[in-house]
Amino acid sequence: MSHTSTQIQLVSRPHGWPTPDDFRTATVEYGDLAPGQVRVRNEFISVDPYMRGRMIDTRSYIPPFRLDETMTGGAVGRVVETTVDELPVGTLVSHQYGWRDIVQEDAAGFRALPEPPAGASSSVYLGVLGMTGLTAYVGLLTIAKMAPGDTVFVSGAAGAVGTAVGQIAHLKGAKRVIGSAGSAEKVALLTDRYGFDAAFDYKDGPVRKQLREAAPDGIDVYFDNVGGDHLEAALDSFNDGGRAALCGAIAQYNATSRTPGPSNMANIITRGLTLTGFTIGHYFDQAADFNREMGAWFADGEVVHDETVVDGIENSVDAFLGLMRGANTGKMVVRIN
Missing domain, CATH: 3.40.50.720 (NAD(P)-binding Rossmann-like Domain)
Structure with a gap:
């Protein structure tokens, strides 16, 4: 049985400000899960300023996006099908397979998350708690x-x-x-x-x-x-x-x-x-200290956060272009409908 995923790909390297013509929306068909894989339906994907640098083919701390391939980035979603006991169906996970609504990959690429604090959406793990x-x-x-x-x-x-x-x-x-x-x-x-x-x-x-x-x-x-x-x-x-x-x-x-x-x-x-x-x-070793302190501040209401939410995977490029022009307050995320 196949599963259809809508994904955003880079088709040309922007010169100056990116335009919608630098991207395309593609449909990818996934087959059945292989052993060790999970399928995740994303709830939110992140668009971030650093992604602009990945659209240029130049030396950096992270490889550039490849042309005619789906871009990557932070995302949170839920497991909808699984072959591994450690990530049962319904598990909330974070990962780097953004710019798509459904992803199917090896379980090693996903990290299980606790349910978000009361009143918060899972997108908080892309922002102040992420x-x-x-x-x-x-x-x-x-x-x-x-x-x-x-x-x-x-x-x-x-x-x-x-x-x-x-x-x-x-x-x-x-x-x-x-x-x-x-x-x-x-x-x-x-x-x-x-x-x-x-x-x-x-x-x-x-x-x-x-x-x-x-x-x-x-x-x-x-x-x-x-x-x-x-x-x-x-x-x-x-x-x-x-x-x-x-x-x-x-x-x-x-x-x-x-x-x-x-x-x-x-x-x-x-x-x-x-x-x-x-x-x-280079500093993920500090995540435990951060999670402890920021988690407590957030729970006590000592830290507040704002999000700018754009709905629909098909509007991801608009969200990114808006981010580049300062249209966001706080974290810019795309909510997958």
Whole structure:
């Protein structure tokens, strides 16, 4: 008996901003399960900024997507058919077989999850209780070594990682948390909902000037999701011994020419700064600590989260393109109907 899966494939490598023509919707037929396989119906798939980098055929920390093949990425779903006792039918699982509604693969590629906390959907395991939250936790505490009393600046602060960073910073004793975002609505959310002490719209004027006004006493930690002028502004505002966790570079993801670097790199020397890039795949050993702390914060209501939900696997590309243009608040997910 065959089972039909709807999947999204990359058919051309975008130059500049991706367009719908760079993708296609394909139908894949699965046969009966082989020994050791499971079939999973996805409930939510994740679209993330890092996926833009995988659409380019260049050296990176993860291989690029291959043309004319289904893309991959984070997803959560339920086992609907199984050949292994460890993953019975009905088990909620996380995996990297996103961009499709049904997946059939070896059981080793799936990890069983507890049922989500009361009132939360399974998508929470793609966001604040998943890789997104772990990235924020590791970047802030392990990479940037935030300490109580620090002043923290977060770029791209209204996104899924940024909102988690700001909340963790306060829970860990930051003196002041500042964020940048791309609209007045997002700026208001940062201060009213996520507890940032100050926030600004980077479109309102030079980031350097706005950051100096928001942090007159300087910053100690910078969590960078953007790069470009935001990194330059952080270098300008760092106190001696400042630390940066470099997580993303949204400013150059869709650039068609070389992005100029900050003009004030000498500050790294004169102020004794530490800038460290990281990808979360090297820090899964910290997942247990993260799960314990973030799980407790989430259960106690000390951490809040938002999602932007797009319905239908056929709308996955629209969700991704919207993410690239900042249409999301919090985590962007696609709900599989």
